[in-house]
Amino acid sequence: MNQTYINELKDHIGREVTLKGWLYNSRSSGKLVFLQLRDGTGIVQCVVFKGNNEELFENAKSLGQESSIIVTGTVKTDDRSSIGVELDVTGLEVLQNASEYPITPKEHGTEFLMDNRHLWIRSKKQNAVLKVRHTVVKATRDFFDDNGFILADTPIFTPAACEGTTTLFEVDYFDDDKAYLTQSGQLYNEATAASFGRSYCFGPVFRAEKSKTRRHLTEFWMVEPEMAYAQLPDVMDLGEKLIKFITERVLNDRKEDLAVLERDVSILQAITAAKFPRIHYDEAVKLLQKGFAKGEMDNNFEWGGDFGAPDETYISKQFDAPVFVHHFPAIIKAFYFERDAERPELALGADLLAPEGYGEIIGGGERATSIEFLEKQLIEHNLPKESFEWYLDLRRYGSVPHAGFGMGVERATAWMCGIEHVRETIPFPRMLNRLKP
RNA sequence: UGACGGGUAACUCAGUUGGUCAGAGUGCCGGCCUGUUAAGCCGGACGCCGCGGGUUCAAAUCCCGCCCCGUCAGCCA
Numbered sequence: 001m002n003q004t005y006i007n008e009l010k011d012h013i014g015r016e017v018t019l020k021g022w023l024y025n026s027r028s029s030g031k032l033v034f035l036q037l038r039d040g041t042g043i044v045q046c047v048v049f050k051g052n053n054e055e056l057f058e059n060a061k062s063l064g065q066e067s068s069i070i071v072t073g074t075v076k077t078d079d080r081s082s083i084g085v086e087l088d089v090t091g092l093e094v095l096q097n098a099s100e101y102p103i104t105p106k107e108h109g110t111e112f113l114m115d116n117r118h119l120w121i122r123s124k125k126q127n128a129v130l131k132v133r134h135t136v137v138k139a140t141r142d143f144f145d146d147n148g149f150i151l152a153d154t155p156i157f158t159p160a161a162c163e164g165t166t167t168l169f170e171v172d173y174f175d176d177d178k179a180y181l182t183q184s185g186q187l188y189n190e191a192t193a194a195s196f197g198r199s200y201c202f203g204p205v206f207r208a209e210k211s212k213t214r215r216h217l218t219e220f221w222m223v224e225p226e227m228a229y230a231q232l233p234d235v236m237d238l239g240e241k242l243i244k245f246i247t248e249r250v251l252n253d254r255k256e257d258l259a260v261l262e263r264d265v266s267i268l269q270a271i272t273a274a275k276f277p278r279i280h281y282d283e284a285v286k287l288l289q290k291g292f293a294k295g296e297m298d299n300n301f302e303w304g305g306d307f308g309a310p311d312e313t314y315i316s317k318q319f320d321a322p323v324f325v326h327h328f329p330a331i332i333k334a335f336y337f338e339r340d341a342e343r344p345e346l347a348l349g350a351d352l353l354a355p356e357g358y359g360e361i362i363g364g365g366e367r368a369t370s371i372e373f374l375e376k377q378l379i380e381h382n383l384p385k386e387s388f389e390w391y392l393d394l395r396r397y398g399s400v401p402h403a404g405f406g407m408g409v410e411r412a413t414a415w416m417c418g419i420e421h422v423r424e425t426i427p428f429p430r431m432l433n434r435l436k437p
Numbered sequence: 438u439g440a441c442g443g444g445u446a447a448c449u450c451a452g453u454u455g456g457u458c459a460g461a462g463u464g465c466c467g468g469c470c471u472g473u474u475a476a477g478c479c480g481g482a483c484g485c486c487g488c489g490g491g492u493u494c495a496a497a498u499c500c501c502g503c504c505c506c507g508u509c510a511g512c513c514a
Contacts, residue, residue, distance in 0.1 A: 029477090030470040049471075065464090080472070099465080100447075105475045106463050107449055111506055167513070184514090209513050210438065216513075309510080351514090363514060408514060433506080 006042035009085045012075045016090065019044070022122070023067045023098075025105055026060075033060040035089070037071055042256075043124070046071050046087040056092055065101040066122070069094050114423070118437045121427055128257035129424050132250055133413045137202075139249035140223050140407070143242055144200045149225055152192035154185030154201040160387040169208050181206035184406060187336070187391050189226035190367060193402055194394055200225040212432045213309070214421040215359050217410055219430035224364075226404030232338075232348045232366045235403045236324050239352050239362045240276045242407065243322060247271050250416050263418040267355065274321035281346070284315055284325045306332040313357040322361070326350040335377040338366040338401075350405070358415040364405020371395035 004017035021039030028034070031050040036043055050057040063069065072091035077084060102116055103123065113120045120126055144151070157171060157179045168180040185201040192199040202223045209216065225242075227234060247268050250258070258265055279287075288301035291314050301311060307325075316323055330339060330347040337347035349365030368374050371392055378385050385392075413425040423429040428437065 027473045
């Protein structure tokens, strides 16, 4: 079928083309109808003049929002158009004249829009956000594929928890055991890294936390690279390169979408040239305590605790670029982290905090290599050793220093877009209290 | 799970010392306008005021219970 896309119209000036799409909005005056047509690649104004064809004019005038239409017309440049061109309509085929489309060009509330998420994703802003998501995902895959990583996806049904049992969704199906939806592919990544050297998994993960904040989803997507013969600094190097690569790609490929979102791109541009600061947990604690002394923080942070959302925001605001915090107290981290040789109470973990208060977008570190240490850890964390025998095998047969991290796609996308809530960065968000549509 | 805010037309909201109090705008329908950009102007239809109970001559408004949503926090990533 002959079809031209709206983002190609500039190459067809003066020619007659056929556009296929949906009516985004329309306006009419006595002798003119303006049809805003969208086709997924953009929106263009199509002009119907009564004097040219009265039947066509009446047809165009009667169309409801989101009617599916095929429009034929001549491409003309016009300074009044936001994309520089518009269409002089010569033909109109109506596949369906829709009426009473629920989402109007005016404001709506969150609940209503979420209930209509299947339609909401057609609107300009949501469309732009999801295109940025696409580019974040594509850039991420390209980055790893082009840097010697092998994609090796990990299971979604798992027999045991990665880091504890309280946050898991239980699935009642398998005969032998209870199964759970995965919260991370990390443990399996350690196995694939020992096969491929460098590997990554990319898929959905599930957390049964009762969190309802703008940074949390019940089901979200995470990319997790793992490298054999790698240590903590390698994790930070890789994370920094990845974030810069994604940022450059988004700036380059999604200019129009960032403009739709009114994103201040200067902040993103600055990131690509910056060196990401790396601060020790001790140093981060000092920053927070100084902040309290200055009256900029409500609570005086005590060494040993995990950062809350306000703490992360405060730390990240002290820097222009994303900042790594490393060497956390082991007690607040998962059982599999390698310990600092000189201060064994510290885990070799690193979190990357995004600027502008978007929170942790990368979390990872160096994994423990000693089987004796891990056996002790399993006991201390009350985890069933039998379930982890395969994991311990990785230390029995060719244990090497290895390290990796996870990046949350939605948080990264929210930050790129400069939007408030991660729920808009995934086509159909699953949250506490949100299962439909 | 807690604190705070909220639930009135399809949508976004106004309206609570209890009494012409069922309101506006948007959308929809009809009319006018060759250049609109969330178009404008004129007219029209649209309601069990979240649910249940109570107080009262009288409740959207006061009281009790419940449900739902949002923001933040906690938990987490």
